[in-house]
Amino acid sequence: MSLPLLDVKPQTQNQRVAGYEVPNEDTPQAYRLVEATTDEDVSNLIWAAYRQIFSEHLVLASYRQIALESQLRNRAISVQDFIRALGKSEVYRKLVFDTNSNYRLVDITFKRFLGRATYNQEEQIAWSIVIVNRGLPGFIDAIVDSPEYIANFGDDIVPYQRRRFNERPFNLVNPRYGLYWRIREQGIKEGISSPVRTYYEGAVRKEVIREGIPANFLSMAQSILPTERNYQRTIATVTSQIANNPLVDTTRQDATIPATVTRTKVALPYRYLPTNN
Numbered sequence: 001m002s003l004p005l006l007d008v009k010p011q012t013q014n015q016r017v018a019g020y021e022v023p024n025e026d027t028p029q030a031y032r033l034v035e036a037t038t039d040e041d042v043s044n045l046i047w048a049a050y051r052q053i054f055s056e057h058l059v060l061a062s063y064r065q066i067a068l069e070s071q072l073r074n075r076a077i078s079v080q081d082f083i084r085a086l087g088k089s090e091v092y093r094k095l096v097f098d099t100n101s102n103y104r105l106v107d108i109t110f111k112r113f114l115g116r117a118t119y120n121q122e123e124q125i126a127w128s129i130v131i132v133n134r135g136l137p138g139f140i141d142a143i144v145d146s147p148e149y150i151a152n153f154g155d156d157i158v159p160y161q162r163r164r165f166n167e168r169p170f171n172l173v174n175p176r177y178g179l180y181w182r183i184r185e186q187g188i189k190e191g192i193s194s195p196v197r198t199y200y201e202g203a204v205r206k207e208v209i210r211e212g213i214p215a216n217f218l219s220m221a222q223s224i225l226p227t228e229r230n231y232q233r234t235i236a237t238v239t240s241q242i243a244n245n246p247l248v249d250t251t252r253q254d255a256t257i258p259a260t261v262t263r264t265k266v267a268l269p270y271r272y273l274p275t276n277n
Contacts, residue, residue, distance in 0.1 A: 008123040028160040033072075033079050042073050049079070049158045053086040053112050054095060063091045080144060080155035087113065087140035097136050102128040113143050115152065115162040 031045040046069055050059045068085050071077045077085075086092060087109070096108055106127040107118045118124050131139045143149060153159050 008119060008126050028162070030160060031079075031158040033075075033156050039073070045079070045158060046072065046082075048160075049082060049086060052159055053083060054091060055112065056095075065089060065091075078155040079158055080149075080153070083113065083159060084140060084144045087144070088137050093136060102131050105131065109139070109143060111161070113140075113159055114146075114148055115159050 029048075031048045033042075033045060036042045036045050047059070050063070051057060054063060056063065065086065068077070068082055072079070072082050097105060100108065103121070103124040106124045110116060110118050110127075118127075127139070127142075130142055134142065149159075152162065
């Protein structure tokens with residue numbers, strides 16, 4: 001018996017708020033199978049599904065699902081079943097499932113299958129439990145059969161990013177690999193022997209291993225920090241010196257001699273005025 005999905009409190013996102021913006025070139029296009037009357041329309045729908053689920057703008061020949069395309073063209077399966085099969089394919093497992101953690105897998109899958117990002121970490125944790133219990137096929141089934149998917153896309157519409165507003169498309173901001181795999185691949189390609197590669201690769205060199213220990217790095221960083229002045233101790237030292245040192249007596253010793261002040265003669269201007277004799 002699988003564990004039930006944990007309750008998650010939704011948050012306000014663009015797709016949950018009514019929009020009044022004027023449609024433009026950034027408005028996502030909904031591809032419907034009922035509106036595909038020609039082979040070109042069906043091909044465009046299949047291309048949109050590949051671009052949305054695989055996040056590949058140039059679909060390789062090895063990525064194409066020829067059998068599924070044939071069934072969709074013959075109306076043997078619905079768009080919902082086609083999307084479900086793409087999520088369970090080895091291509092999606094290779095591109096997304098094998099190269100990301102469960103939390104990131106949940107976020108990417110929500111963006112591609114439900115057209116929105118996860119609300120918070122609680123939702124990622126709740127759906128990560130579904131991945132652990134049911135695996136990738138059960139996780140895809142739970143999303144495609146969810147009320148949210150059916151209410152927004154049904155069985156005839158290719159998923160798209162709902163209400164893209166001041167945001168780039170999800171498939172342009174999500175790299176294929178997570179941080180773990182990007183660092184790992186970068187280290188292998190460039191032959192880097194660094195603490196980061198030591199952590200992920202487990203190099204055998206003792207010097208590199210010692211550099212990768214967080215405690216050693218912290219001690220090294222602390223050793224190069226400049227010395228800080230303890231202002232509280234400085235203030236206490238200055239206060240103590242003032243209290244212990246007596247003030248210098250600057251008064252005159254002989255106070256019997258009165259101060260003599262004489263009047264200074266000043267030449268006033270009227271003394272230079274001419275007189276009338």
